[in-house]
Each structure stands twice: as C-alpha cells, then as structure tokens.
Amino acid sequence: MTDEPTLPLEATLNLETATIPWRELERFFAAGRAIGVSPSLDLIKVGAELSRDNAEQFKQWMDEGKVDVVGDEQAQAWHEADAEVWALVIRPYVLVQGKLDA
Template structure:
C-alpha cells in the first residue's frame, strides 16, 4: 500500500476547491475528445481525483474492474443530455471526472 505524500492535505483541499457543478451540455465536447471519466456515486469524487493525481494504479484498476470508474459511455452521455443533467466535476489533467449528484433521502 502506498503512503500518502505529506502534501496530500493541500492537494485534497485544492481539488475540493476546484470541484464544481456543471451542466452536461458544457462537458459534451470533452466527452467527444474521450477525456471525461465517470465516477460512481458510491465513491468520493475528491478521493478519486487525489488517487488519480498520485497515479494510484491499484485503486484505479480495482474501481475500473468494479465498474465504479471508467470512460463515460454513449448511453450515459445520451441519458444526461436528455435529462439536461448537472454533474459534479473535478479536473485531473488530462481528464475531467464527473459524478452524478447524490440523491439525499430526507
């Protein structure tokens, strides 16, 4: 298991501050370029961004194998277009990570 660099807290804060909600319509050109990555609502978007920044291949491979992280599919893109969806986004160059808003039960 990899140890976290000492600046992990700073990186996590930076990523968190740069995370934003964007309409899918604004992300479609990036999707066309193949740079948009889906992150399951089961995962913490900031945590995934930090691990990608650290090139944590083991975690990324496990998430991909579990279907929790991967390139956005045409079906997802079409559904988000039809729903005029707004997604949480985080940029980890060259990728844009996207995650549907979590449904909060009251």
C-alpha cells in the same frame, strides 16, 4: 522570502470541484476524456488518486465498475435530462459524477 502554507491535495481538489451542466463537458466526452465516477465513491478521493497516478487503485475501481470512461448511454441520458453533474478537472481528464437528487 515567505513560504505560503500549502493545502493538502484533497483540500485543493475540493476547492476545484463544481457542479456544471453536462452539455458543457460533452467536448471532453467526445475526446474520450470524461471519466465517470460512481456515486458510491468520493469524487475528491478519486481525483487525489488520479493525481497521484495510483494505477493499482484505478484498476481496482475499474474492475468493480466504479470508475470508467463515460459511456454513450450515460452521456445521452445526461444530455436529454439537461443534467448538472459534479466535475473535477485532473488534466487531461474530467472526472464526472451524477448529482444525487435531494
């Protein structure tokens, strides 16, 4: 039996991150499972902390307004702009971060 090397959590999550049209995530928003992540944070690091169930870090980010359930205004703006967002699934949630214009 051979042991295959495992990637660190952050590397694994990086492979699972993708850009996706917001409209494809609206069902998660409707279920209250779309979590908005500020562009000031690293989406992968936020996903890693969620995977580790680091409630203390999440509370700090929420208190700072950097992580929260996607609000109606933001969802509508992304819908109207037909926006693509960065997304990372950490079941049962989807972390969502608006793409910065290049």
